[in-house]
Amino acid sequence: MTKKNGLSPRSIAAQAGRRPDEENGAVVPPVHVSATFQRDANYELPAGFLYGRCGNPTVAAAEEAIARLEGAHAARLFGTGMAAIAALFETVPCGGHVVLPQVMYFANHPLIAGLAESRGFEISVIAPADPDAGKASVVPGKTDILWIETPANPTWDIVDIAQAAEIAHSAGAILGVDGTAAPPCTTRALDFGADIVFHSATKYLNGHSDLTGGVLAFREGNDRFEAVETLRTRFGSIMAPFEAWLLMRGMRTLFIRYEKASENALAFAQTFEGHRRVEEVLYPGLPSHKGHQIAVKQMTGGFGGMLSLIVKGSGEEARKVASSVQLMIPATSLGGVESLIEHRKTIEGDDSPIPDNLLRISIGIEHVDDLIADMRGALAQIG
Ligand SMILES: *Cc1c(COP(=O)(O)O)cnc(C)c1O
DSSP states (O other): OOOTTSOOHHHHHHTTTOOOOTTTOOSSOOOOOOSBOOOOTTSOOTTSOOBTTTOOHHHHHHHHHHHHHHTOSEEEEESSHHHHHHHHHTTSOTTOEEEEESSSOTTHHHHHHHHHHHHTOEEEEEOTTOHHHHHHHOOTTTEEEEEEESSBTTTTBOOOHHHHHHHHHHTTOEEEEEOTTSOTTTOOGGGGTOSEEEEETTTTTTOSSOOOOEEEEESSOSHHHHHHHHHHHHHTOBOOHHHHHHHHHHHTTHHHHHHHHHHHHHHHHHHHTTOTTEEEEEOTTSTTSTTHHHHHHHOTTOOOSEEEEEESSOHHHHHHHHHHOSSSEEOSOOOSSSOEEEEHHHHHOTTOOSOTTEEEEEOOSSOHHHHHHHHHHHHHTTO
16 A cells, blocks of 8 residues: 555554644644634635634644545544534435445434435435345435445444445445444555545544544545535534544554554454354454455455454343453443443344344454453353
8 A cells, every 4th residue: 555655654644644843843733723713914814724613724634644544535524423424414415315234333324314304315224245235225316325334333244345336336326435443554445446435533543532533535526525514614513623633643553553453353353263152253354254355355454453242142141241351341432442342232222133142342452362361251250
């Protein structure tokens, strides 16, 4: 992965937002907290910044770093991931149609269903990673967005992005990819033909569980891009400057964090595959995972730290495992340096198709032996 200008994405990430200060030589960029920007003698805006709700230099620096990492025309940051997804689906025209995977970040379903109802567009929900279902679901001239998530929460199904892009484009639709679990250090969705890639920046991009944010990176600076940017200004859903600064700090270690988490997760997955209290380990890095072959092609910088354990036992026993860990933290979210575990059904509710005995684990960068010992101890609690 080398960019046209010769710098590898690894180097771009390591110096995310770097702009040596001409006044004082500071290596680390400041946080621009100003809510408003002064006009010059010609009554012009010297750097194009008008007001904090429209744009901010610190936010713009983080967006530029993400756009470079993704090979995008531009990226736009929002205060949360859901605000970014909401802005995108607000652009679906009345009478239009979108295709969503059944397995995806659970909160997307009510968000997009609500928008579909109020704005008057239709939704088809399909099995993820099923190209035939994808082909059958798009309607030429009507489908606006084919949305995929890869790896998909919380089964970590892998969707072939290039194939999905072909299906979307054959119907005149765009392909939007939720790549939260596969940041650009491992997958550059736009290179595989996606039109827009989304990340919850709360997760791997930041990596320290100390901010919420979302980003949309666009292949082209087209009408859709303009529409999303306008909506962000109208809603006031832009990321705040301090969060953008923290995000840049986090992104500088994206590659090494993701590599370490991937290495840990693979060893962890291999250890518990075949454990007598584990029915199945869902991890795209395992050859037994049904998406493994596509993951090898598509996740070139590691399979990530996200995996799920299907406990051999009841939902009650799975919850007991999740509450018996000593090192892993029983909390939601993912992609941080600290390992988190959660009984996913508790979060998603009774309507969710997620098995009651599924534990979602976000493997961090601790020593893997400690993580393995922690899980062994927790599984021993159910005998
Ligand atoms: C967390 C998450 C989101 C939502 O992002 P927020 O920052 O929590 O609003 C969307 N998609 C995926 C895959 C996520 O993990």
